[in-house]
Amino acid sequence: MDTTTAHYMRLTTANEVTFKLHTPVPVTIDTLSTVLCCTPRNVKFTLRKLEEKGFIHWQPGIGRGHHSTLTLLRSENEVMEDRFLELMRKGKMKEAIEFIGTMENNETLREQLLDSLYKQMGFHSHAENSSGQDVLRMMRSRRLADLDPAFVYNAFETYLLGQVCSTLVTYDAKTDTFLPDLAHMWEGSKDHQVWTFYLRKSVRFHHNRMLTSEDVEFTLQRLRSVNSPVIWLYRDIERIEVAGDYCIRFYLNRPNQFFLHLFSCIPMTILPYDVDVSKQLIGTGPFQISEINEDLLKLSAFDNYYSIRPYLDQVHFWFVPDLESNERHYELPGTDRLEHSTHYAQTNSFNYPALGCQYMLFNFNKPGIFHHPKVRQAMKMVYDPVSLVAELGGNRITPANSFLPWKSAEHHWTPSSLEQARNLLHSSGYLSETLILSYSENKDALTANWLQQRAQQIGLNIELSPTNESLYPTNAMNADLILAEEILEEDWQYGMIHFFTNRSNHLHMCMAPHSLYELEQKLDSFGQLDNHARAHLLDEAEDLLRDNYWILHGCHMNKRAQLNQSLFGMQTADFGYMDISKLWIKDQ
Template sequence: MDTTTTHYVRLATAKELSLKLHEPVPVTIDSLSAALCCTPRNVKFILRKLEEQGFIHWHPGRGRGHHSEMTLLRSVNESLENHLRELIGRGKIKEAIELIGNVDINETLQEQLLRSLNKHMGFHSHVETASGQDVLRMMRSRRQGNLDPAFVYTAFETYLLGQVGNTLVTYDAKSNSFQPDLAHMWECSEDHTVWIFYLRKGVRFHHGRVMTSKDVQATLQRLHGVHSPSIWLYRDIERAEITGDYCIRFKLSRPNRFFLHLFSCIRMTILPYDMDVYERLIGTGPFQITKINEDVLELGAFEAYYGIRPHLDQVHIWFVPDLGPNDRYYELPGTSRLKLPSTDFNTNSINYPALGCQYMLFNFRKEGIHHHPKFRQALRMVYDSVALVKDLGGNRITPAGSFLPWKSEIQDWTESSLEHARELLYSSGYQGETIALSYTLNKDSKAAEWLQRRAQVIGLRLAMCPCEDNIHFGETMNAELIMAEEILEEDWQYGMIHFFKNLSNHFHMCMTPDLQSILDQKLDHFAQLPSIERAELLDEAEEMLRENNWILHGCHMNKRAQLDQSIFGMQTAEFGYMDISQLWIKISSEVCFASKESP
């Protein structure tokens, strides 16, 4: 924020001055000096600047005992909104974001400024006058996570990788089938121990080189080399043999009917063998990364993309971790939750009931009463799915007894008794000790506070341990209870097995080796089974979690999207985010049909 606006906001919000808009108020140079934290000499210089720029009217006192008078000519809201528009107009998006996050104002005004910023960012694209390009700007309420395909963990980063890179095949949820992508055809032996992929010719990476089977081989080898948390799924592959520039064969140690799922998932995004991901992420996708730092990720349309070039020319994603969401924010696919004006009807809306659910974990790596089955049963009743949806509502749409909504739908739902929970808690041997509850700040705050209140009713003491995000596990693993959310891929069988076997998620971090071994034995032959039997095995594994209360399912979520009506081509990609490669901006009819007047 520029110094003049800063000084004005300080004066206008100083409680000791009690200044009022359009009303002269007596002040002294000393009181102004205290409010501005500067010398009386500097106060006079600041007052002159403020009056010259139309912020105040200053009437100096004449003679001893006569106070000076100051009249505010602009509201704080007006001043900040004008400055925000000025920053955006000059392309200073980072400064505009910092203005909202850093200025000492009340929550209502911060929300107004955020809505104003939204109008210039997430809710519409515009034609940049200097470049003549369509640019979509978005905001995220947390820092950028890991974009390395071998380690990607969060839904948004997984979605982004789908815009930057490609896999050999893609999974089509509507037809429950696989479609060609970088491979135009594939085949397998009768016993499913040999798989062969035939690659498209002429596919280029963002750095210009043509993709070959050597890149596919190197991508798989890299998963092993960097010890990817997902490597368990690829353990049956004995070797990958290059049989030509555009043909690669995989020899397996045992039959694998799940093989196509493994080569359609984001972990097998094909990377160039001659580039280091840690230096620069290069893919073959419709967008390439043109800039990335802690503040912004900029994507540009890849002109040599082998498919259909995106309509958008650029997508800018700004990271605003200090602007946390609340229930009045809406999930803008491809962004985080952005505040919407309640009277703005000039938007397109999409509701996306997401696969997966919010849930709670017990951290079995820590000693404590939560190892007792009756304590977990009591928590199951406190963290009641029916009450969670009924009491908190919002985008919590249905109770969850599974990660899969259609499994939850067939359950009989009745609200649990807190009195029964109290009895179970007493039977567990609980002695009134404090149990730490970890949750993501802003995202899970309401649910955590709700749980704490219900726990108090039965005499259970919960200590709130908020974390900034759910990406870094350091703080999280100090707690006995952990609130989390899992959003599954549209390829739900892959999503489920990856949840159970991903070595870097909350679930794995909380399970002891003995408990994990039980699950490993259950799922060991998963990939050898046909689809129906795989689904049954996943159901058995989830039932094991329910019976032992290793996981407490909470509720299924609805991801809501709102975009300006000038944006067309809205199609959902993975996790319900908007497929930005399909979006395009419609110029207003007035512009299109306008005719120049005759000279």
């Protein structure tokens, strides 16, 4: 808050004298000195500044016995809103967002300022300058996590990498086939042990160097050198042969029919060998990073993109913890945001029933009563998918007993019995121990409180431990129970095997070593199998986790986006996000 505004706010909240709007109030310089926390000499300077801004009218007393009078001309809300709008006009988005954060005791004004902030989101055409830049602004409710493809964990960061970087091939979920990307052609040997990729020519990285086979080799070798959590999937590769600038060949130690999936996924997005990704993310994708900090990510269209240049010139993501819901808003200026409502004037609501589900894990790397199967079985009844969907609703659309919605739909659903859960808990030898439940404070608070209340009904004590989502999953490891959500890629077989084998996710952090070994042994032949056999093996892996109550499935989730009617070219990328490289704006 600037000094002049701060001084005015001191006047409106003064205890020494009561001011009324548009009413002259007698006051002395000494009193104002106390209110404004400055010397009598500086009081006059401050009053002059306030008068210049139109905040007050000051009438000094003339002669002995004549009091000076001070008239407040602006309400507290008017002054705060003007200050906020001034910050916005100057492009000081970070300061404006922080300013809203000071409004905790004035919810009405906070909502009013939020509306103004949302109107600065969406599409802006800067026709006043020669470039005529089209800019889309969006907000996210948490800070940006790691954008290193070797370690990327969250869905949003994975989506962003898909806008900045490219892979050798692209998986098409509609046809269950692969399409050319950085590789224009590929071939596998009859025994599926030799795979060759032929690269496009004249593909440029964002730092303007041409892509070659050496970059592909570097990307894979880097996964190994940094011990990426996904390296288990690439363990069959025995050696790499760079057969020219635009040809690269992989020799495997055993057949792998799943190989193309491993080169269409974000961890294997191609990086330049001459740039340190920990300091700068350079790719070949439609957008390049032009600015990045904890508050803002600016993407700019890459004019030398090898495919169709994005229609948008810039996309700005503002990271605003605690100020934005989990819905995604692709808005234009002037769109009215209704308080506590999902309706937006001139918008279309886009629903994306996501692959994956909300689930719960037990932290088997800690001692506790939950190691007893009956406790886990009782907890499964407390975390009842049918009751979860029926009682909480919202974006919880269907009960889950699998990460795959079509598998869950085959299940015959009946509500669980809390009485039966109570009996199981009693027979387990439970002695009122407290179990700590970790959950994302900005996504799963409602579910966590619901769970705690249901657990109390069977005599199970649960202590809630909210965790900042950006710190997941490592900050959850002190808990006994972890509530989480997994959203799978459209390439669902890759999404499943990635979840089961990724060494940095919740599952691997929570499971006992012997259980992980059993799971990995079951999945060892995955790549050697055909499509049908792989699907069956993934079913067996889920059965192993489900039957032992190592994982408790909760519900399938719907991801909703608000899309303004003037935005066209709507196509979804992985995880239900809009493919911003295809969006364009229809002139009004």
